[in-house]
Amino acid sequence: MSGVPLAQHGLLSDCGGSALVTSAGSVDWLCLRRFDHPPVFSRLLDDDAGHFSIRPSDQSARSTWRYRPSSLVLDTAWTTGTGTVVVTDALALGKDERGHELGRWSPGVLLRRVRCTEGSVSVDVEFSPRPEFGLIRPRLTQRSGTVVADGGATVLVLSTQVELGLRGGTGSGSVRLGAGEEVTFALEQTDAWGIEARVWKRRKVSRRLSDTESAWQSWSRLHQNYQGPLRELVQHSGVVLQGLTYARSGSIVAAPTTSLPEGIGSERTWDYRFSWVRDASMTMQGLYVAACPDEGGRFFEFLSRSAASQLDEGLHLQIMFGIGGERDLSERELPHLAGWRGSGPVRVGNGAWNQHQLDVYGAVLDAAYTLRAQLGSLEEETREFLVAAVDAAASRWGEDDQGIWEFRGRARPFLYSKLMCWVAADRGIAMADHLRPPADKLDAWTAVRDEIRQEIERRGWNEEVGAYTQSFDSSQLDASVLMMAIVGFLAPEDPRLHATIDVVAEGLSDENGLLLRYAGDDGLQGTEGSFLLCTFWLAHALAITGQVERSREVLERAAATANDLGLLAEQVDPSSGELLGNYPQAFSHLGLVNAAQALAVAEKRQNGAS
DSSP states (O other): OOOOOGGGEEEEEOSSOEEEEETTSEEEEEEOSSTTSOOSBOTTTOTTSOEEEEEESOTTOEEEEEEOTTSSOEEEEEEOSSEEEEEEEEEOOOTTOOGGGTTTTOOOEEEEEEEEEEEEEEEEEEEEOOHHHHTOOOEEEEETTEEEEEETTEEEEEEESSOOEEETTEEEEEEEEETTOEEEEEEEEEETTSOOOOOOOHHHHHHHHHHHHHHHHHHHHHHOOOOSTTHHHHHHHHHHHHHTEETTTTEEOSOSOBOOOSSTTSSOOOBOOSEEHHHHHHHHHHTTTTOOHHHHHHHHHHHHHHTTTTTTTTOOOOSEEOTTSOOOOOOEEOTTOOOGGGOOOOEESOGGGGOOOTHHHHHHHHHHHHTHHHHOSOOHHHHHHHHHHHHHHHHHTTSOBOTTTTOSSOOBOBHHHHHHHHHHHHHHHHTHHHHOOOHHHHHHHHHHHHHHHHHIIIIIEETTTTEEOSBTTOOOOBGGGGHHHHTTSSOTTOHHHHHHHHHHHHHHBOTTSOBOSBSSOOSOSSOOOEEHHHHHHHHHHHHHTTOHHHHHHHHHHHHTTSOTTSOOOSEEOTTTOOEESSSSOHHHHHHHHHHHHHHHHHHHHHHHHO
């Protein structure tokens, strides 16, 4: 049963595909070229589903790891009784890619280099590819400096100087390195019926590793302007969020993995390798300091292209798309995989793709409003899409839906959904100069905005609870109501807002001070962990309402759940503190960035007032 703690995994990305590498030197998850491609290695989800391990033969060897500055190039340093080696891992970026072009032409190649820096060290290598989620046990053959794995629709070619013994679909071997010596590995996947993969010589691997590091750092130099609390972690979160971007289309995945459970032994296992309109829009906001016309414009072009004609035809805006703009994301289960910690089922696709969720309209308009200066003059297709999104929110806001948490039961009048329809109208009005709506349309948006406000204030507030609640006329608590402060629906000094923050903080906090998403039964088996995004929302709301010390405490408490590489999961087990859910999670890194920025503003305001 696979079960390496999630915190013991590091992320590699080329802004197209991704890998997870364990602190023990094993690549246990690898999707080349696209985040949503079937993985080459997926031991993350089942012991027999493939891995690629490089580590010292000495089992008592100790390791430390770190990302090279402002990059996703990972160094793992191993110390043994006879010497030290450093394993450097990366997914190659395109040759000479720099700045805003990061990842546009990534070749889809995993690079690994082992260099002895002191003494001499014997290193073990085990290459066990299992394409298509472990369904294929390929035939391995040696060919002039490579190991070729044939089976199914693709061919894997591993270039290396290390001679591997081949048996039963696994290549294994050992090499002893002295000080200054190194060996390299490059793994490429090609179409079984297409052009053969290239051989990557040692010098080429080393050059591309150096070039990939320089490419990441060139992007960071253009985008790292933040000054404030947790500066290093915030800046690293920016790099992680860029790593979750599919550069070819401008979309952003929620996470690079599937089926990592929200609770051990629960059925809460979902595929997050898609682009949620809400998540991606919020992520663009979180990176607004870093955004530029190319990146912001590319994202809205992706949305308008992916959703082309949906709003014009009177359809709901789809809540999520494939990273290339695909619409049908039908869900299926893979019963041959046990799941992480035995927590199945493992799923491919996501059944929420055709849910009705009203909040997406507000998320899109809020991101466009935040990025309006960077976007400049809107493309006509983008302008028409945004106008149609405001119209859809204005006409549909009174409908029930599945809500931000994608409940798979009956639709309800969720407060957060109504709130974000208000945001859509409010931001559409504020962007009138950009969107150029006719006067009668602008009047209609204004009337709807006022109507939504009245209904939220009348039916969203529960006098007995003393707070705004999950849905109209309900008593259930839900952390999403904290967004009332963040989107500016209520003034920072509003007593109802302060009361809601306090009630939510008290009623949804676990014993460690991290927030659950909501209280009450959601119709799913098992329980889930505490939700990091919601905890960051609490810190954000506290900062906006001037409660600086409380905000800092909550922010630091949530940020402390990051692993030693600065990666955040979706959730945290309240009892053990273990990371849960798909990993690393864009929403969590986004929440950290936004909350820290809000705290920086609040501290500056407080210091100015004093």
